[in-house]
Amino acid sequence: MSALVLKQLEKSFGGLRVTAALDLTVEEGERRLIIGPNGAGKTTLFNLITGELRPDAGAIALFGRDITRLPCRLRPHLGLARTYQIITLFPGETLLHNVTLSLLGLSALRWNPFRRLARQQTLIERARAALGRVGLDELAERPLAQTSYGERRRVEIAMALAQEPRLLLLDEPFAGLSIDERKEVHRLLLSIPRDVTVVMIEHDMDVALELAERITLMHFGEVIVEGTRAEVVAHPRTREIYLGG
Secondary structure, eight states, X not given: OEEXXXXXXXXXXXXXXXXXXXXXXXXXXXXXXXXXXXXXXXXXXXXXXXXXXXXXXXXXXXXXXXXXXXXXXXXXXXXXXXXXXXXXXXXXXXXXXXXXXXXXXXXXXGGOXXXXXXXXXXXXXXXXXXXXXXXXXXXXXXXXXXXXXXXXXXXXXXXXXXXXXXXXXXXXXXXTOOHHHHHHHHHHXXXXXXXSEEEEEOSOHHHHHHHOSEEEEEETTEEEEEEOHHHHHHOHHHHHHHHOO
């Protein structure tokens, strides 16, 4: 069974067509890299998969289930998690509290305003374990505002992994990182177990190509080239799109 299947997916904003009859299939356990120049429609594609945007046409299936019209808030309960190109965390809260909040969103406790989050030891211990996976357990009680940009990237990945996803969408996880921070995140992504399928958007080709098994090149909302690293790098359309010739 495929982890993700997109069929004839279309989305427009007014007269601007962002995805055009897009087909994409990602198998379980796969590491897929989605590349393309700015404006190719990559982040919009992620927003369609997560339900933050509704497609104008086409279908989305997650592990065999049609989720095309499923509300965004329900998709994480089916094993879907993501990170964002622009970090969206709570800077005044601790790392531990940020990750605990990500778990609360999947818990029935979110409907009970009388249960104090500070007393939910099961959620807190799961959040602490997630921070340990990304090497930040010693900083658990530190306010997010007092951490580096690279550490915040790792917190966001910890939040996604804490939800125990089956499909993880990573939107430019290496963006803005120093060389040392990239190495840390690279090691982290390599450690993700194979029962988690990973789809990643990334502009840092040198790092991302080492992680990917299959690559999809998008341009103006369409899939232009798809295949192995060697096939996509050698394809004349790849050179044309990136080098203009």
